Amino acid sequence: MTTPSISRRTRANSDGTVYQRKDGRWEAVGYVLAPGNTRKRVRVYGVTRNDALVKLTEKVAASNRGLPVVTAQGSLAAFLTYWLENVAVHHLRENTHTRYTAVARLYLIPGLGRKKLAKLTAKDVRTGLNELRTACQCCARGLDAGRDQPQCCAVGKCCHKRLSAPTLAYVHSVLKSALEHAVREEEIPRNVARNVRTGTPRPRRFEPLTTREARMFLAATSSHRLQALFELALRTGLRKGELLGLRWEDLDHGSGTASIRRTLQRTRTGGLTTLPTKTVSSERRIVLPAPCLLSLRAHRKQQAQEKEKAGAGWVDSRHVFTRPDGHPIEPATLTRHFKALLRRAHLRQIRFHDLRHSTTTLLLEQGVELVVIKELLGHAHIGVTATVYAHVRLRLQRDAIHLLGRTLGKPSEATTNPDDGDDPPLCAAPVR
Known part of the structure; x- marks a missing residue:
């Protein structure tokens, strides 16, 4: 007994609809999770029926995992402006907000501002940070061209002025904070900047008074x-x-x-x-x-x-x-x-x-x-x-190790009284 074939246009309930448009493209329509725990109808398109069906299946699968559909339509620059003027200004100290605004204006908007917020990927963020890491700031920001007497790129002699590692980490931190708020407002499903590693910058060296x-x-x-x-x-x-x-x-x-x-x-x-x-x-x-x-x-x-x-x-x-x-x-x-x-x-x-x-x-x-x-x-x-004070602790460790070395040396080299077994461990001994 033969099993009757199922039409390829047959779809189960809640699986959506797939059909061919008059222009030849294929369109798939279905319902996915939207912000506010509601359902929203979405449309996806493909060159073939299978392409449209795969796109719809991915959106439905993400919806089943609890990820709401992306609603952000504007650019990253527009969202950064909104975030700084309406959100960050009420939660940051004024000087901190001024620094955040400068970072967005000088580095984030020129490099990534044109990207759509909904389509921003971790690769885009990594590429943007790498460009900041390798590009001469005099050239990238046009600083040399604005000088009365150009000294860098405008005269063909690059000064190779790069962003320091702490500054680059600060730029990354500002972007992560902005995208984190976009996630909270359910504009995007996840913070792609968190998937990018910039490395931990070395703490600033300082010379304390002796x-x-x-x-x-x-x-x-x-x-x-x-x-x-x-x-x-x-x-x-x-x-x-x-x-x-x-x-x-x-x-x-x-x-x-x-x-x-x-x-x-x-x-x-x-x-x-x-x-x-x-x-x-x-x-x-x-x-x-x-x-x-x-x-x-x-x-x-x-x-x-x-x-x-x-x-x-x-x-x-x-x-x-x-x-x-x-x-x-x-x-x-x-x-x-x-x-x-x-x-x-x-x-x-x-x-x-x-x-x-x-x-x-x-x-x-x-x-x-x-x-x-x-x-x-x-x-x-x-x-x-x-x-911050790791270098001090390392110096104290070195002194403690040297003190222990003298204690464990030959009896003739020891400069301290013999240990009677009742004294506390040497870790509490004073250092020079």
């Missing part, structure tokens, strides 16, 4: 008007904005502590503005060293004299560190004072933020536990502390 240099720095601040600020920066590792945003009500001389609640920064729209701390973990309470308490008391007496001298011109900003007329100190002004102080002390030029690194390095060299340093610095995770 113990001798730190003592020279403290000695040079003894006659400076902002001695209390510089001493507080080196002894506690507070950020520049946290120091400038400190108010008298944040200090508790009875318990010898300071509450870090805010930061002072200059923004593009608000000028010199008081903002919340960098992260939630940055809002913390720290113990003030005894020398800092003494210098802060002297600083308050000095500020009272300046207030009396200024008279009606005094502005009560309630900040601990102010200008002689009471106004808050500009971050750029503090940097100039710091550079001048280094020159006066005959010390090498470093960034103000390197005082924070110096604090941490000196604490690590004294054997202070990493978790204590993390709380003092206000890092969100201990992994941040461990990563």
